[in-house]
Amino acid sequence: MQPYNSDLFLTTSEVAHLLGVHPSTVKRWTDGEGLEASKTDGGHRRIYLRAALDFASGRGIETYLGPFAPFESHVWLSVQDAAGHGDFRRLRSLAMGWLVRGYPRRVTALFQELVDRDDLPLELLCDRGIRPFMEEVGAAWREGRLRIGEEHMASQAILEALIRVSPQGRLEDPAAEGEVEEGSRPPVAVVGAVEGDQHHIGSLCIRLLLERSGWQVLYLGANTPAEEFSALQQTRRARLVCISVSPPASVAHILRAFDVLGRFYRPEHPYDLVFGGADLPRDLKLDGTGPFRSVHLFRSSAEFMDWVQKRAQEPSTSLQEEGP
Helix, strand or coil: CCCCCCCCEECHHHHHHHHCCCHHHHHHHHCCCCCCCEECCCCCEEEEHHHHHHHHHHCCCCCCCHHHCCCHHHHHHHHHHHHHHCCCHHHHHHHHHHHHCCCHHHHHHHHHHHHCCCCCCHHHHHHHHHHHHHHHHHHHHHCCCCCHHHHHHHHHHHHHHHHHCCCCCHHHCHHHHCCCCHHHCCCEEEEEEECCCCCCHHHHHHHHHHHHCCCEEEEEEEEECHHHHHHHHHHHCCCEEEEECCCCCCHHHHHHHHHHHHHHCCCCCCCEEEEECCCCCCCCCCCCCCCCCEEEEECCHHHHHHHHHHHHCCCCCCCCCCCC
16 A cells, blocks of 8 residues: 555645635635645646645644545545545555554544544445445455454444544433423434344444434443343333344344343333344344334335434324334
């Protein structure tokens, strides 16, 4: 991996976005204030990324590329592909390269930057960036190209990126303790990974997506027995229970959770039950909806959030009965 692409140039709008200023400011800087630029035959300014970063450093302007030296150009191209075109191939290649070279903190910083961007939907990042990256990591481990420690470092890098941008203090919100009026409380969801599943990156993505949509999330993490989902749902009157599933967890784990939750279900505290995971079998069938308000299987974050948003637009009962 070459540390820097010295031929990479940006438009004035791209430099403005990178430096957090108006494009007219960038144009003024190029007109005699020290920012080097060239012009195309059509008169459009082109600014080398290195020149923009050197100028920013001289002015004390920080950019998100700073922590990635000397790979700023690779990161900029990766972010542009992801945020601008929904293409995460360059991103995954860059992250894998850092991982095998022993730079997991750069992997964390890269995904943290993407999770925190307003111009990149989190569900898109989860479905096309994080999940395929972890699948690639898993394949590399099975083929002997990565050690188990490196696979663990990849998981930890992603988890840290997600945790660092998670809203803080939701469990201490007065609404959770009944200190505000009933009508002003946020809806409550219980989220975690099914018993037998030691990986909870998928459920952590769902937690963040729900929190950003105004939900209060009670997060249980990995390998959670179904009884715990049920107990917390009843004590906190949760309207939604989300259970993520990934290998080696199997259909048997899903069916057991479905059965246990059904046996402990209380009609006076109704909720919707969701199982999620990219590897959910296409032929998986649950026996009707059981006693639940509704049961759903989602194989992508985008599908799940589309359903959540549609439910939020329904009448005052909010989560009405619906078939699977």
